[in-house]
Amino acid sequence: MTLRKRYIRNIKKNLSFYICTVLLTGFSVMLYLGFDAAAVKLLDDLHVFYSDYHVEDAQFTTLSEISDEDINELEEKYDITIERQTYIDFEEKDYTVRVMKRMDKVNLYKMSAGNDVKADDEIIFNTGLMTENGLSHGDTVRIGENKYTLVGDFERPDYLFPIKEATDTFAIKSEFGIAEVSDETYEKMIDENGITKEYYSIIYHKDNLEEVRKDINEKYSMQSYIRADSNTRITTALTECEQTVNMMNIVVVIFVIFIAVIISVVIGRKIKADRRQIGVLIALGYKKPALSRHYSFYGLLPASLGFIIGFVATKIFGKALISQLFHKIESVPINYSIKPVDIILSIAVPALLYTLAVYLSAAKVMKTDVITMISGRSTGKNGRRHRMKKSHLSVKSKYRLRQILGKPGRSIIVIVGLAFGGMLYSFCVTCVDSMDSYVNNTVDQIGSFEYEYFLKTPEMGESDKGSPILGSTFEVKDRDDMIMLLGIEDSKYINFSDADGNELEYDESHYYITTMASLAFGVGKGDEISFINPITLDEYKVKITDVIENDSQSAIYCSRKNAAELLDMPEDCYNIIMSDEAIDIDEEKLAKTITKQSLADQIDEVKNGMQNIVGILEIFAIAICVIVVYMMVSVLISESESSVSMLKVLGYRNKEINGMVTNVYHFLIPIAIILSILLGVYGTKAVFDANVSMYKTYIETLIYPVSILKIIMLILISYVLSLLLLRGKVGKVNLVESLKDNRE
Amino acid sequence: MFIDLKGAKKYYGKGESEVRALDGASLELEEGGVYVILGPSGSGKSTLLNMLGGLDKMDDGVLSIDGVTISKMSDKQLVEYRRTDVGFVFQFYNLIPDLTVKENIQVVADITDSPLDIDEVMEAVDIKKYENHFPSELSGGQQQRVSIARALIKNPKILLCDELTGALDTKSARLVLKFVEKVNQKFHTTIIIITHNEAISGMADRVIRIKDGKVSSNVKNEKQEVDAIEL
Numbered sequence: 001m002t003l004r005k006r007y008i009r010n011i012k013k014n015l016s017f018y019i020c021t022v023l024l025t026g027f028s029v030m031l032y033l034g035f036d037a038a039a040v041k042l043l044d045d046l047h048v049f050y051s052d053y054h055v056e057d058a059q060f061t062t063l064s065e066i067s068d069e070d071i072n073e074l075e076e077k078y079d080i081t082i083e084r085q086t087y088i089d090f091e092e093k094d095y096t097v098r099v100m101k102r103m104d105k106v107n108l109y110k111m112s113a114g115n116d117v118k119a120d121d122e123i124i125f126n127t128g129l130m131t132e133n134g135l136s137h138g139d140t141v142r143i144g145e146n147k148y149t150l151v152g153d154f155e156r157p158d159y160l161f162p163i164k165e166a167t168d169t170f171a172i173k174s175e176f177g178i179a180e181v182s183d184e185t186y187e188k189m190i191d192e193n194g195i196t197k198e199y200y201s202i203i204y205h206k207d208n209l210e211e212v213r214k215d216i217n218e219k220y221s222m223q224s225y226i227r228a229d230s231n232t233r234i235t236t237a238l239t240e241c242e243q244t245v246n247m248m249n250i251v252v253v254i255f256v257i258f259i260a261v262i263i264s265v266v267i268g269r270k271i272k273a274d275r276r277q278i279g280v281l282i283a284l285g286y287k288k289p290a291l292s293r294h295y296s297f298y299g300l301l302p303a304s305l306g307f308i309i310g311f312v313a314t315k316i317f318g319k320a321l322i323s324q325l326f327h328k329i330e331s332v333p334i335n336y337s338i339k340p341v342d343i344i345l346s347i348a349v350p351a352l353l354y355t356l357a358v359y360l361s362a363a364k365v366m367k368t369d370v371i372t373m374i375s376g377r378s379t380g381k382n383g384r385r386h387r388m389k390k391s392h393l394s395v396k397s398k399y400r401l402r403q404i405l406g407k408p409g410r411s412i413i414v415i416v417g418l419a420f421g422g423m424l425y426s427f428c429v430t431c432v433d434s435m436d437s438y439v440n441n442t443v444d445q446i447g448s449f450e451y452e453y454f455l456k457t458p459e460m461g462e463s464d465k466g467s468p469i470l471g472s473t474f475e476v477k478d479r480d481d482m483i484m485l486l487g488i489e490d491s492k493y494i495n496f497s498d499a500d501g502n503e504l505e506y507d508e509s510h511y512y513i514t515t516m517a518s519l520a521f522g523v524g525k526g527d528e529i530s531f532i533n534p535i536t537l538d539e540y541k542v543k544i545t546d547v548i549e550n551d552s553q554s555a556i557y558c559s560r561k562n563a564a565e566l567l568d569m570p571e572d573c574y575n576i577i578m579s580d581e582a583i584d585i586d587e588e589k590l591a592k593t594i595t596k597q598s599l600a601d602q603i604d605e606v607k608n609g610m611q612n613i614v615g616i617l618e619i620f621a622i623a624i625c626v627i628v629v630y631m632m633v634s635v636l637i638s639e640s641e642s643s644v645s646m647l648k649v650l651g652y653r654n655k656e657i658n659g660m661v662t663n664v665y666h667f668l669i670p671i672a673i674i675l676s677i678l679l680g681v682y683g684t685k686a687v688f689d690a691n692v693s694m695y696k697t698y699i700e701t702l703i704y705p706v707s708i709l710k711i712i713m714l715i716l717i718s719y720v721l722s723l724l725l726l727r728g729k730v731g732k733v734n735l736v737e738s739l740k741d742n743r744e
Numbered sequence: 745m746f747i748d749l750k751g752a753k754k755y756y757g758k759g760e761s762e763v764r765a766l767d768g769a770s771l772e773l774e775e776g777g778v779y780v781i782l783g784p785s786g787s788g789k790s791t792l793l794n795m796l797g798g799l800d801k802m803d804d805g806v807l808s809i810d811g812v813t814i815s816k817m818s819d820k821q822l823v824e825y826r827r828t829d830v831g832f833v834f835q836f837y838n839l840i841p842d843l844t845v846k847e848n849i850q851v852v853a854d855i856t857d858s859p860l861d862i863d864e865v866m867e868a869v870d871i872k873k874y875e876n877h878f879p880s881e882l883s884g885g886q887q888q889r890v891s892i893a894r895a896l897i898k899n900p901k902i903l904l905c906d907e908l909t910g911a912l913d914t915k916s917a918r919l920v921l922k923f924v925e926k927v928n929q930k931f932h933t934t935i936i937i938i939t940h941n942e943a944i945s946g947m948a949d950r951v952i953r954i955k956d957g958k959v960s961s962n963v964k965n966e967k968q969e970v971d972a973i974e975l
Contacts, residue, residue: 735799
């Protein structure tokens with residue numbers, strides 16, 4: 001069809017528009033393939049990895065040892081797999097390395113690179129520990145008193161989130177990791193250093209969980225039981241992927257729809273401007289559906305080119321982006337690839353959406369009768385344009401306002417585009433500010449204690465120093481999460497105030513829930529919460545008297561007496577000591593120590609990581625703002641070509657025309673700024689609220705004034721930048737040519 | 745001489761496709777007169793108007809107006825020339841659709857050092873009562889009168905009218921021409937009308953004919969009042 005010759009000519013004529021839409025489509029394809037699809041693929045691969053390498057269903061400790069014979073018997077009786085895991089911790093100069101006994105049945109490791117250990121002087125590290133410490137295969141590392149050759153690196157499914165203590169919130173890969181050595185070397189290490197800790201890992205093959213747990217508890221006195229779905233070492237990788245998928249699904253869908261709307265609006269306007277030619281073609285006998293199909297190609301083009309750019313960019317930067325996103329967890333030992341179905345989706349969805357948008361726009365224009373189309377008259381309503389007839393505003397201001405109000409579609413796209421770009425940035429800075437505030441304020445909000453000492457076995461009576469606490473972890477009924485029950489002697493070290501800062505009176509017979517747990521489990525003042533003792537599987541239900549301000553711990557506070565009763569322990573026993581100063585406690589007795597400073601340091605680490613992402617998103621945000629404004633102002637100039645030309649004929653200087661035509665959207669900037677800040681802040685709040693259980697803390701959302709200033713600057717810079725790029729465009733409007741249309 | 749054009753040449757294209765829009769056109773016109781330029785399509789009328797209005801540059805030749813050489817002006821100088829000395833009236837009015845009648849005139853007054861009184865100009869072309877209307881709410885004749893008022897507000901030395909009645913019915917056309925006549929009498933503006941319509945030449949002081957890019961004749965005319973012209 002001869003009409004096809006118009007395609008190339010149209011592209012040449014509207015080159016900047018096509019470049020902009022291609023870039024925006026490229027961004028969304030990259031977001032989809034690079035983050036969304038990659039996270040889905042990662043999730044699939046994680047499940048395969050967990051299954052192939054026999055990740056545990058739970059781990060537990062017992063008072064009495066389960067012998068190998070008993071293990072065999074239990075496995076046979078209940079169709080389960082149990083394996084005893086032991087490890088030895090070595091505190092080295094730069095890091096702590098946990099040498100794990102090699103497992104045969106559960107939690108098997110997979111080599112990421114290099115060789116597995118063969119000789120007694122060889123060792124392998126988990127990948128994060130090796131890379132974060134700048135180590136390479138062949139390096140010599142000192143573990144305890146001995147030297148070993150690092151021959152390879154690996155990942156274990158139960159340590160993909162490598163934290164030292166199960167209760168740690170953040171993994172600092174350079175400071176902690178795991179290692180494997182030969183069985184002989186491990187035995188030698190035990191002889192020299194002793195076992196740091198042991199537990200049993202279990203896999204159920206039948207739905208007999210309760211039966212097995214009760215039997216083991218009765219026979220061997222279970223001391224602790226942690227399900228895999230509440231073990232962050234295992235779940236973090238899954239939740240990170242799921243979160244990314246959920247978040248990216250929303251972002252990508254919004255992004256693609258947003259671009260489709262832009263393309264539909266812009267091409268729709270171009271088709272409208274083409275209505276005279278369309279009228280002529282219809283008068284010549286062309287059928288409307290054929291013409292609609294002809295115009296649909298204009299949507300197909302940016303979709304196809306955008307896909308190519310996005311796909312190539314993903315191939316180049318995809319792996320780096322996904323590693324940045326999942327920096328918290330170990331790099332999963334899988335081959336990074338894009339599924340064919342995702343490739344098809346990333347071309348098909350924009351192509352269909354854009355084509356449909358353009359098809360509908362063309363069909364809409366063609367609803368007008370042919371005579372009106374040929375005459376080039378507008379059929380649009382002029383109600384909005386006719387406002388301000390008697391206003392005392394300057395002619396220029398009235399012109400600008402009418403351009404905004406008279407073409408709402410165009411104006412909305414400008415606001416949404418700027419707000420969308422600004423929101424990305426606003427979201428990041430709000431995250432960083434909130435974390436910063438958390439580090440500086442929220443950690444202190446818990447109370448005046450500085451140290452929490454967790455004892456290996458409970459003690460009776462009163463502690464010499466500090467305040468004794470009886471604490472234990474429970475499974476929240478019908479949830480995967482755990483909650484701490486803390487029986488306190490008094491409220492000395494605890495901040496007993498509600499969310500509004502009002503001081504609460506501590507009553508020994510009552511139960512208080514922290515704000516974090518309240519939010520995570522949806523339990524408030526006067527509500528009841530049920531939790532299960534993970535050892536005995538006994539269920540308890542307590543009524544919450546009040547919610548106390550504590551965004552860092554998922555806990556219920558009650559008196560030591562009540563806690564002892566629930567745990568079926570003597571009234572005056574305790575297993576935690578809380579203190580505002582360091583206490584000298586025998587290392588043998590101590591299971592772990594938590595300091596407020598260590599909690600702050602961990603969050604600070606994440607905040608610093610987040611700042612890198614902010615840098616990347618800053619560029620994304622500016623690019624989106626610039627592209628959208630450039631495109632819309634470009635459309636405005638092209639639609640106002642005859643007015644621009646006339647102003648030139650009348651003697652207006654280019655600078656004056658720019659001031660009148662190009663600067664139309666100044667009025668919309670404040671709206672875009674307010675929207676982007678609100679969207680960013682509320683978006684962050686939604687993410688923080690939804691991820692209380694994953695972060696194991698509640699981070700209150702806030703934004704510092706300096707960040708607001710940064711957002712304003714970012715939007716202004718983007719806006720000014722796009723206007724600078726458009727400065728020449730007015731100059732290019734030919735003052736004679738554009739009048740030709742109106743001549744004989 | 746107020747307008748002095750010598751050997752104006754303007755060629756478009758090259759080789760076989762070369763079009764000689766102006767091919768050595770020369771013209772001399774006095775200040776304050778009404779001049780009608782006649783010629784068939786493609787004769788070079790519009791190109792001549794573009795040169796006189798500083799909208800385009802000639803390839804060769806000299807144009808001076810009121811002693812100032814226009815043909816050697818830079819783009820910036822041409823902007824200043826159009827800004828102060830020339831008023832345009834086009835066949836299809838070319839009003840800015842987003843501005844009301846008064847605002848379309850005001851937009852020129854805003855960039856003029858000593859504009860005429862806007863109400864006086866609107867009254868002169870009888871559009872005061874439509875001052876708050878948008879172009880789309882007016883008839884063709886009314887829009888053309890707004891276009892004349894817009895051109896006049898800066899009190900230009902020359903008013904260039906390109907087929908100003910081409911899109912109008914006879915009644916509206918006569919009305920518009922009467923206003924042009926009135927403007928010439930009241931403001932002593934030099935008026936150049938480019939048209940196909942031989943009848944309009946009746947109102948001219950001189951009638952200039954153009955053919956194949958050259959001025960074929962430039963003759964004094966027995967000027968008639970617009971009412972007496974058979975349109």
